[in-house]
Amino acid sequence: MGLPYKLETSPEIFMQHFGDALIERVRALGTPLCVGLDPYLDRIPPLFRDGDMSPGNPLTAPAVEAFLKAVLDRAAGKTAVVKPQIAFFERMGWRGLRALEEVCSHARKLGMLVLLDAKRGDIGSTADAYAGAYLTDDAPLPADALTLNPYLGMDTLEPFFTTAKAHGRGLFILVKTSNPGSGDFQDLKIGNRSLAETVADTLNSQAEALTGGVTGWSSLGVVVGATYPGEAERIRQIMPRTIFLVPGYGAQGGSAAAAVNGFVKGPNGLEGGIVSSSRGILFPASGDTASAVDWEKAIDAAIDQAATELGEAVSV
Numbered sequence: 001m002g003l004p005y006k007l008e009t010s011p012e013i014f015m016q017h018f019g020d021a022l023i024e025r026v027r028a029l030g031t032p033l034c035v036g037l038d039p040y041l042d043r044i045p046p047l048f049r050d051g052d053m054s055p056g057n058p059l060t061a062p063a064v065e066a067f068l069k070a071v072l073d074r075a076a077g078k079t080a081v082v083k084p085q086i087a088f089f090e091r092m093g094w095r096g097l098r099a100l101e102e103v104c105s106h107a108r109k110l111g112m113l114v115l116l117d118a119k120r121g122d123i124g125s126t127a128d129a130y131a132g133a134y135l136t137d138d139a140p141l142p143a144d145a146l147t148l149n150p151y152l153g154m155d156t157l158e159p160f161f162t163t164a165k166a167h168g169r170g171l172f173i174l175v176k177t178s179n180p181g182s183g184d185f186q187d188l189k190i191g192n193r194s195l196a197e198t199v200a201d202t203l204n205s206q207a208e209a210l211t212g213g214v215t216g217w218s219s220l221g222v223v224v225g226a227t228y229p230g231e232a233e234r235i236r237q238i239m240p241r242t243i244f245l246v247p248g249y250g251a252q253g254g255s256a257a258a259a260v261n262g263f264v265k266g267p268n269g270l271e272g273g274i275v276s277s278s279r280g281i282l283f284p285a286s287g288d289t290a291s292a293v294d295w296e297k298a299i300d301a302a303i304d305q306a307a308t309e310l311g312e313a314v315s316v
Helices: 010-018 020-027 060-075 086-090 094-110 124-133 157-166 180-186 195-210 229-238 292-314
Strands: 035-038 081-084 113-120 145-148 170-176 221-222 244-246 264-266 269-271 273-277
Touching: 010 113, 010 195, 020 060, 020 170, 035 180, 035 292, 060 081, 060 094, 060 269, 060 292, 081 086, 081 094, 081 195, 086 113, 086 124, 113 124, 113 170, 124 157, 157 195, 157 244, 170 180, 170 229, 195 221, 221 229, 229 244, 244 292, 269 292
Parallel strands: 035 081, 035 273, 081 113, 113 145, 145 170, 170 221, 221 244, 244 273
Antiparallel strands: 264 269
16 A cells, blocks of 8 residues: 655655654554664675775765665665664764765655654753754754653653654653663662653653644654563553554564554554564675675565564554
């Protein structure tokens, strides 16, 4: 099914309300797949490598940009949203950030929303500056949504709430992450709840304030890993209309069924989240080739497999 938008027009048409825009695209495609863009330099396939691919080599960032744009061309029409991880671009210095800007612009021109994985979180004017860098209409590196770290306190999130509401952007706040050490702090008990559940409860009023009028889903989302499906169920009880960003599927060991464990019944099946897959899509074993035809087949197969698995998981 095609998307119900004229995607060749300005990307600003997407910014009326992020939660509505995302859920409508996921419904139209029938899969909650989010393609993660984590360009490990040592894994860039031979077809795109240039020079020694060291971070400081002037040839590296353009090679990464070409690789990711080619992936985006294959993913167009198969995923609603892509998630570049900013650290991999910062590793390449200013050239990497320029490549990130070009990759994000390319994704939006292809009709995909851009969720920038930067995990920002800071106080006062610094938070204002971060929000202005990514979430305003005149942002130099505009993203449709941004990941945030809440552990400096609610006052550090306020500038992002204000900016997201004013400009139709989305936020995804870390609650229960997929890494093995997440329990060191996130599982600590505060009364009869974990710290992760307490953070979710604290965020819920803001989530309700950012609820969309079309789908009923909020532009404030939370990160809940596929490796902890039980916690996802508990957080869903606390935040019934909040979109989950689910890492941990595929290469990190989470199954499609576990990834959608916190989803709820919608008009076309389970909904209420997006599931990120990066390495499994960017670096399939058969994609390590210098043949353009073979590489395209490998990327197509990886995208189709993830989209199909996740689509079947939400088809109930």
